[in-house]
Amino acid sequence: MHTRKSAETRKSEIINAALRLADKLGPERLTTEAIADAVGLTQPGIFRHFPTKQDLWEAVAARVGTMMEARWAKAQGGDASATDRIRALIGAQLRLIQSTPAIPAILFSRELHTKNEGLRSAFFGLMSRFHRLLAELVAQAREAGELRGDLDPDDAAYLIIGLVQGLAVRWSISNRNFDLTEEGNRLLELQLSGFDPAGPPVGAGRRAS
Amino acid sequence: MHTRKSAETRKSEIINAALRLADKLGPERLTTEAIADAVGLTQPGIFRHFPTKQDLWEAVAARVGTMMEARWAKAQGGDASATDRIRALIGAQLRLIQSTPAIPAILFSRELHTKNEGLRSAFFGLMSRFHRLLAELVAQAREAGELRGDLDPDDAAYLIIGLVQGLAVRWSISNRNFDLTEEGNRLLELQLSGFDPAGPPVGAGRRAS
DNA sequence: GTAGTTAGTAAGTACATGCTAACTATGGTT
DNA sequence: AACCATAGTTAGCATGTACTTACTAACTAC
Numbered sequence: 001m002h003t004r005k006s007a008e009t010r011k012s013e014i015i016n017a018a019l020r021l022a023d024k025l026g027p028e029r030l031t032t033e034a035i036a037d038a039v040g041l042t043q044p045g046i047f048r049h050f051p052t053k054q055d056l057w058e059a060v061a062a063r064v065g066t067m068m069e070a071r072w073a074k075a076q077g078g079d080a081s082a083t084d085r086i087r088a089l090i091g092a093q094l095r096l097i098q099s100t101p102a103i104p105a106i107l108f109s110r111e112l113h114t115k116n117e118g119l120r121s122a123f124f125g126l127m128s129r130f131h132r133l134l135a136e137l138v139a140q141a142r143e144a145g146e147l148r149g150d151l152d153p154d155d156a157a158y159l160i161i162g163l164v165q166g167l168a169v170r171w172s173i174s175n176r177n178f179d180l181t182e183e184g185n186r187l188l189e190l191q192l193s194g195f196d197p198a199g200p201p202v203g204a205g206r207r208a209s
Numbered sequence: 210m211h212t213r214k215s216a217e218t219r220k221s222e223i224i225n226a227a228l229r230l231a232d233k234l235g236p237e238r239l240t241t242e243a244i245a246d247a248v249g250l251t252q253p254g255i256f257r258h259f260p261t262k263q264d265l266w267e268a269v270a271a272r273v274g275t276m277m278e279a280r281w282a283k284a285q286g287g288d289a290s291a292t293d294r295i296r297a298l299i300g301a302q303l304r305l306i307q308s309t310p311a312i313p314a315i316l317f318s319r320e321l322h323t324k325n326e327g328l329r330s331a332f333f334g335l336m337s338r339f340h341r342l343l344a345e346l347v348a349q350a351r352e353a354g355e356l357r358g359d360l361d362p363d364d365a366a367y368l369i370i371g372l373v374q375g376l377a378v379r380w381s382i383s384n385r386n387f388d389l390t391e392e393g394n395r396l397l398e399l400q401l402s403g404f405d406p407a408g409p410p411v412g413a414g415r416r417a418s
Numbered sequence: 419g420t421a422g423t424t425a426g427t428a429a430g431t432a433c434a435t436g437c438t439a440a441c442t443a444t445g446g447t448t
Numbered sequence: 449a450a451c452c453a454t455a456g457t458t459a460g461c462a463t464g465t466a467c468t469t470a471c472t473a474a475c476t477a478c
Contacts, residue, residue, distance in 0.1 A: 004425055004474050026319035028237040031465060042427055047467065049425090108378055110314045111235035124382050155399050159368070162375025162396075166367060169317055169374055173333050187371075190364050194403020213444050213455050240435060254456055256437065 003040075011049050013039050015063050018056060023102035028111040032056075054116060061122050064103055068126060071096055072133060082141035087188065089134065090164060094184040097168055101176075104168040131157050138195075147195045156195060163187050212249075220258050220268070222248050227269050232311035237320040241265075263325060270331050273312055277335060280305055281342060291350035296397065298343065299373060303393040306377055310385075313377040340366050347404075356404045365404060372396050 005013075017038040022030045032053060036043040050056040075092040076085060097103055106112065107127075113120035134157035141147040147156070167187065171180050214222075226247040231239045241262060245252040259265040284301040285294060306312055315321065316336070322329040343366035350356040356365070376396065380389050 007425075010425080026237075026323045028235075028320045029323065032467090033465075041425095043465090044428085044467075044469095045426055051467095053466065105319045108317060108382075109235075109320075110318065110381065111237045111320065113382060114233075114235045114238065120382060127379070127382070152399070155396055158375060158379070158396060159372060159400060162371040162373075163368060164371075164375075165378055166371025166374045170336075170367070172319070173317070173322065173329060173336070187364055187367060190361070191368060191403070194400070211443080211456055216455075219455080241437090242435075250455090251457060252435090253437075253458085257455060260437095262436065 007049060010039070010041075011059070014046060014049060014056065015060055018060050019063070019100055019102045022060070022106055023100075027102070027106050027109040054118075057112065057116060057119055058122075060106070061119055064100075064106065065122065065126055067096065067100070068093075068103075068130070072130070076133075081146060082137050082144055083146045083192065086134065086137045086141065086160070086192070087185075089137065090160065090184065090188050091181065093130075093164055094167075094181045097164075097171075098180045101172070104165070104172065108165075127161075131161060134160055145197060147192075148197045151195055160188070160191060163191055216258060219248070219250075223255060223258055223265070224269055224272050227265060228272070228309055228311045231269070231315055232309075236311070236315050236318040263327075266321065266325060266328055267331075269315070270328050273309075273315065274331065274335055276305065276309070277302075277312075277339070281339070285342075290355060291346050291353055292355045292401065295343065295346045295350065295369070295401070296394075298346065299369065299393065299397055300390065302339075302373055303376075303390045306373075306380075307389045310381070313374070313381065317374075336370075340370060343369055354406060356401075357406045360404055369397070369400060372400055 014035060017035050018030060021034050021038060025034065032046045033043045035056075036046050046056070050059065071092040072089060075088040080088065107123050113123075131154075135153040138147060138151065138153040138156045138160075142149060142151050142153065164184065167180065167184050171178065171183075223244060226244050227239060230243050230247060234240075234243065241255045242252045244265075245255050248255075255265070259268065280301040281298060284297040289297065316332050322332075340363075344362040347356060347360065347362040347365045347369075351358060351360050351362065373393065376389065376393050380387065380392075
């Protein structure tokens with residue numbers, strides 16, 4: 001009756017389902033039953049692959065981590081300017097959020113973090129790495145004269161990350177009624193224009209319109 | 210045996226406890242039992258004051274709403290420049306978050322929102338009003354020549370809100386190991402410097418150090 | 419083809435949690 | 449001082465959910 005698959009593929013399926021459902025239901029309301037249904041197993045079948053639900057969450061976190069790092073690495077490839085690499089990095093992050101909207105939900109779920117210190121620190125580490133990456137790019141761009149020389153790379157990176165986070169939050173609570181990457185690119189250009197060494201566009205001192 | 214208080218004060222105590230515990234446990238893990246313990250009642254005693262838990266959440270949301278609007282209004286009073294009113298508004302918001310850290314947790318809790326459409330739209334409305342307020346201040350500052358004339362007030366307001374949200378998130382998942390308002394003020398100054406019509410500080414075109 | 423391993427199932431346990439029902443006792447009003 | 453509206457209690461129900469146990473059937477090695 002039941003179709004039998006290798007543990008590897010099943011684990012992967014379960015993690016995928018968890019990511020999909022964590023978005024649909026919210027991370028805390030994600031039950032093993034819901035996952036089992038989605039994946040075509042009985043509820044206890046989940047525990048064949050993950051001894052506890054916490055283990056499942058850790059696997060999900062690991063998956064999210066590798067997804068992110070892979071995209072970050074790819075966005076760094078090539079020999080574009082530092083500023084363009086910032087654009088690429090943020091673009092990659094926005095596309096990832098768009099394709100896997102559970103990520104911010106999990107990342108910022110207070111529930112998971114209070115219950116699960118391991119997850120909290122894992123995500124904190126992820127965000128720290130993202131920040132470091134961005135700050136380095138800002139420093140490079142500054143060095144290359146593409147950005148203001150008085151810019152603190154750490155703070156500039158925080159502002160850019162805030163842009164992404166604020167956008168993700170707004171996207172989520174607005175029921176996703178706008179295009180994430182489009183809006184994100186516009187805001188990023190505005191943010192970068194504020195970091196421009198040449199100052200704002202010509203004629204910006206007084207109202208443009 | 211039990212001390213008996215007026216329904217008014219008890220309701221207030223319950224809401225306070227809910228706010229404190231929503232921060233400590235996460236909004237979704239906040240149980241009526243925990244609230245009852247904190248307030249010195251038995252668990253069913255809560256239901257004497259709020260027929261359902263949803264009613265409690267709505268009362269909490271209303272409280273948060275009035276808290277925010279009161280602070281916003283106060284931060285607007287006086288005859289400071291538009292830019293300084295932006296500083297005051299953001300400062301007020303940061304202090305509110307610092308004194309009531311449950312607020313971002315509740316505001317962005319996916320769980321509450323999926324379960325409770327009323328809350329979702331209430332908070333969405335709150336955030337929209339905040340954004341409108343900020344955007345108007347930006348527009349005024351632009352009009353007064355304090356900010357770049359090419360600035361889109363809506364987008365600029367989104368960036369500033371992102372700054373606050375990103376900060377709140379980082380503060381939360383870092384276990385609050387930095388001073389929120391201090392960090393916030395520094396980042397706000399950086400953000401505003403990017404909106405300055407005069408461009409970046411003198412000598413910023415190349416590395417300052 | 420038989421034996422051992424393991425993915426899967428059925429049935430059920432333990433416990434948390436929102437909520438109800440029936441009763442109790444406090445404290446302001448008369 | 450008696451009254452009584454109501455804040456509060458005790459006991460319990462219904463439901464949801466992580467996890468267990470004991471078994472079954474599919475795949476794999478010999």
